[in-house]
Amino acid sequence: MPEFLADPSVLTKEKLKSELIANNVSLPGGEQRKDVYVQLYLQHLTARNAPAALAQPDFSSDEEREPTPLGARSRGGAAPGRKATKKTDKPRLEEKDDLDVTELSNEDLQEQLVKYGVTPGPILATTRKIYEKKLQKMKEQGPELGSSTLLPTVSSSAENTKQNGNNDSDQYSDNEEDPKVEFRLEKREPLKAKTKTPVTLKQRRVVEHNQVETTAQLPVDDAVMSEGTPIAETIVASSNETLVVEKTLAEERRVERDILKEMFPYEVSTPTGISASCRRPIKGAAGRPIELSDFRMEESFSSKYVSKYVPLADDKPEKPVTKKRSIPMWIKILLFVVVSVFLFVVYQSMETNQGNPFSKYLGVPEAKIQAD
Amino acid sequence: MSSTSQKHRDFVAEPMGEKPVGSLAGIGDVLGKKLADKGFDKAYVVLGQFLVLKKDEELFREWLKDTCGANAKQSRDCSGCLREWCDAFL
Numbered sequence: 001m002p003e004f005l006a007d008p009s010v011l012t013k014e015k016l017k018s019e020l021i022a023n024n025v026s027l028p029g030g031e032q033r034k035d036v037y038v039q040l041y042l043q044h045l046t047a048r049n050a051p052a053a054l055a056q057p058d059f060s061s062d063e064e065r066e067p068t069p070l071g072a073r074s075r076g077g078a079a080p081g082r083k084a085t086k087k088t089d090k091p092r093l094e095e096k097d098d099l100d101v102t103e104l105s106n107e108d109l110q111e112q113l114v115k116y117g118v119t120p121g122p123i124l125a126t127t128r129k130i131y132e133k134k135l136q137k138m139k140e141q142g143p144e145l146g147s148s149t150l151l152p153t154v155s156s157s158a159e160n161t162k163q164n165g166n167n168d169s170d171q172y173s174d175n176e177e178d179p180k181v182e183f184r185l186e187k188r189e190p191l192k193a194k195t196k197t198p199v200t201l202k203q204r205r206v207v208e209h210n211q212v213e214t215t216a217q218l219p220v221d222d223a224v225m226s227e228g229t230p231i232a233e234t235i236v237a238s239s240n241e242t243l244v245v246e247k248t249l250a251e252e253r254r255v256e257r258d259i260l261k262e263m264f265p266y267e268v269s270t271p272t273g274i275s276a277s278c279r280r281p282i283k284g285a286a287g288r289p290i291e292l293s294d295f296r297m298e299e300s301f302s303s304k305y306v307s308k309y310v311p312l313a314d315d316k317p318e319k320p321v322t323k324k325r326s327i328p329m330w331i332k333i334l335l336f337v338v339v340s341v342f343l344f345v346v347y348q349s350m351e352t353n354q355g356n357p358f359s360k361y362l363g364v365p366e367a368k369i370q371a372d
Numbered sequence: 373m374s375s376t377s378q379k380h381r382d383f384v385a386e387p388m389g390e391k392p393v394g395s396l397a398g399i400g401d402v403l404g405k406k407l408a409d410k411g412f413d414k415a416y417v418v419l420g421q422f423l424v425l426k427k428d429e430e431l432f433r434e435w436l437k438d439t440c441g442a443n444a445k446q447s448r449d450c451s452g453c454l455r456e457w458c459d460a461f462l
Contacts, residue, residue, distance in 0.1 A: 121426040121428075124424065127421075
């Protein structure tokens with residue numbers, strides 16, 4: 001579809017006439033002023049660049065809409081740049097009649113909300129603003145999601161031309177293919193990495209993390225794209241996933257043992273790989289006496305405990321152990337007293353008669369339960 | 373006891389009748405006055421707005437914020453209060 005000029009007055013009179021004739025516009029008889037031809041050009045030809053604007057009044061049945069198409073035509077002639085020059089579809093999507101949500105009628109607002117899957121209540125004076133905001137939010141979220149649900153409905157809506165619809169689907173499929181390609185690239189990279197002989201444990205781990213991430217991402221992304229993705233892609237995806245999963249399982253087992261040996265060099269290596277070590281009672285806690293003989297048994301245990309408790313034992317073997325804890329005992333006692341006082345005050349406050357809280361202390365819990 | 377306020381419990385305990393808008397949880401003197409100025413002088417009018425928004429708490433909170441400038445906690449308290457009242461009596 002040839003583009004018609006926004007400002008036909010840049011053309012000469014002869015050119016205007018020839019353009020009009022080429023497009024089957026009937027010229028007035030005789031030589032007219034240039035302005036006449038410009039007007040004709042604007043009316044007939046430039047208006048053809050903006051089919052959507054003219055089609056909007058048919059979209060809604062409100063009478064308010066009727067003056068606007070007349071305005072749209074004249075304005076469309078004067079400023080067709082919006083529709084004529086921008087052939088991309090994104091602005092066209094946003095330029096549904098709700099570019100400004102506040103200009104929508106109540107019914108149109110309702111329809112737009114329904115398109116986004118929202119079932120609005122009645123749109124009244126008090127509720128209108130809220131629904132406008134909601135629609136604004138949905139519109140912002142809509143294009144980001146790829147709006148797979150939106151685009152088909154848009155293309156199917158009344159007066160969009162076939163070209164618009166086709167363009168929508170083209171763009172839609174373009175959106176699909178790019179992430180598709182990205183998925184495949186991501187999948188192939190970890191596979192390639194696997195075929196190389198892994199040198200260190202760390203490299204393996206990194207590769208596995210990537211695989212885990214991609215496999216985790218795929219279901220999520222597949223869900224988003226699920227509405228339009230062809231079946232073939234999912235089959236490919238699932239087959240690649242199974243390959244990846246099988247290989248990860250095999251390698252994970254190998255890696256596990258190595259990691260364990262790194263982490264626990266002092267552990268006894270048993271046939272099952274498990275050695276249960278019973279939890280040591282912490283020496284010096286709860287008034288248990290510390291004996292040096294207890295520390296001789298620690299060869300089989302982790303070295304952490306040894307390093308922690310031997311200096312303690314060496315320094316002060318006979319002193320009462322209250323001072324060498326992480327939280328000193330007196331602070332614990334103090335906290336306990338504070339909490340009990342607090343609870344007591346709470347009981348007191350709930351009690352209606354403040355007569356003898358002490359004597360009635362036994363009766364307080366029962367009274368409290370009744371009052372609740 | 374749950375984490376609701378006394379005001380909430382008082383409101384939800386019985387049909388609201390002609391209670392003023394200030395009796396709603398989260399709506400104090402200031403917000404109550406603002407709502408009353410806009411015409412929502414009784415609790416049932418605010419209930420009406422809640423119902424018209426199809427008992428959608430999110431939308432109602434949004435509306436409350438726009439109408440009287442309630443903060444997040446206040447609007448949450450109010451919407452929760454109305455929701456419970458509806459569950460009990462509607």
